[in-house]
Amino acid sequence: MAKRKEDKLRVAFIGAGGIAGTHMGYYKDMEDVEMVAASDLVAASVQRRCEEYEIPEAYPDYKKMLKQVKPDAVSVCTPNGLHAPCSIAALNAGAHVIVEKPLAMSAREGQKMLDAARKNRKKLVIGFQHRYEPRTQFIKKAVDNGELGKILYGRVQALRRRGIPNWGVFGRKDLQGGGPLIDIGVHVLEATHYVMGSPKPVAASGSTYTYIGDKKSNVLSQWPDWDHKSYTVEDLAVGQIRFDNGATLSIEASFAAHTEDQWNFTLMGEKGGATWQPTALVHDANDHMVSTKPDWLPSGPEANAFARKMRNFVDHVLYGQPTMAPGDHGLMVQKMLDGIYQSAEKGREVAIK
Ligand SMILES: NC(=O)c1ccc[n+]([C@@H]2O[C@H](COP(=O)([O-])OP(=O)(O)OC[C@H]3O[C@@H](n4cnc5c(N)ncnc54)[C@H](O)[C@@H]3O)[C@@H](O)[C@H]2O)c1
DSSP, X not given: OOOSGGGSEEEEEEOOSHHHXXXXXXXXXXXXXXXXXXXXXXXXXXXXXXXXXXXXXXXXOHHHHHHHHXXXXXXXXXXXXXXXXXXXXXXXXXXXXXXXXXXXXXHHHHHHHHHHHHHHTOOEEEEOOGGGSHHHHHHHHHHHTTTXXXXXXXXXEEEOSBOOOSSTTTTOHHHHSSSHIIIIIHHHHHHHHHHTTOOOEEEEEEEEEOSSTTSOOOOOXXXXXXXXXXXXXXXXXXXXXXXXXXXXXXXXXXXBOSSOOEEEEEEEESSEEEETTTTEEEEEETTEEEEEOOSOOOOSGGGOHHHHHHHHHHHHHHHOOOOSSBHHHHHHHHHHHHHHHHHHHHTSOEEOO
16 A cells, blocks of 8 residues: 555545545545645635644635645535536546536536546546445345346435435525435435446436425424525425336435435346345245345445445545446436436426437
8 A cells, every 4th residue: 555655645625514524534544645735615614624634725716726736636525516617627637536426417517527537537436425335235246146137127215204404505406406306316326226237327207396495394303494595406306217228217305205214225127126225135936935135234344335435536546446436427327317307397208318
């Protein structure tokens, strides 16, 4: 492992809010990473983060930081609307990029990010962590080994009964691109799409509904008093995707819906099926319907999916190891999100190109 100062990966940050703190926490323990600078529009935020993680330079302007610091790699941790401009600026400045989920606010923006990575011969990784989870890997191996046969259908659920963020800009469509579908649906969607073998999406249909978030509410919940006046995203999104291999996927995502909380996916294949939680494979054996559950899944630090995502990014950039979350996986997921939002607007199925 590279330990000499000159061999270390010099990492900088654009956005120094909540998730940037998580990135910093993992980089801090890596011997082959040096955190060199961070930027945030809010001077107090970036100052606090830099003090907390002993990062020597704080900038209010990320362009200035890129120019002066010339980092090897950048963690883009801004609201969704800035993922594309910040990632493209970092790639053009010669840095590799890990951008937080979702890839961007739209596939058009996402494509420009992939183009910038290719043009500059730099790596662009999408910060999807759920594919690194042991339970996801268990199901992925079963799919890859053919135990489920051809996958016909994936069901994705990221449902909060009442969980509208009361911080950040998560209720602002202009800054985020959407609500629960793009913010939390994307997590379970990326894991499901990955275990399905990342098939190419070709059509989408969907509906979105806003009926709670844009009004003041007295209902007691974990995150009360969100900014209902600036709330322009959906409370609930439902959609269906068709893939070029004939498989379909349905998704339900909510910040607020009259249902139980759910965070799960289900697969149905010709020979077997799978559920993420509780983790199980279902199939036929010895003339019976049976379930197979792993007797043990790692639960210690080695199971920390976020830690593995950060380590994989560094290994990919420094040592050329393959990434499990390349930018084009982010783009396919983005196309599905875009398709569902577009279909909801148009009131009909839309083609995905
Ligand atoms: N992978 C995960 O599990 C996970 C979890 C939470 C958030 N996220 C993603 O991370 C991103 C940020 O979310 P968050 O929870 O950290 O939000 P946050 O609001 O806590 O942080 C965002 C920060 O970006 C800063 N910012 C805004 N404009 C900027 C600019 N022009 N230059 C520099 N900084 C700027 C804000 O001031 C803020 O400090 C979102 O895209 C979100 O989807 C991912």
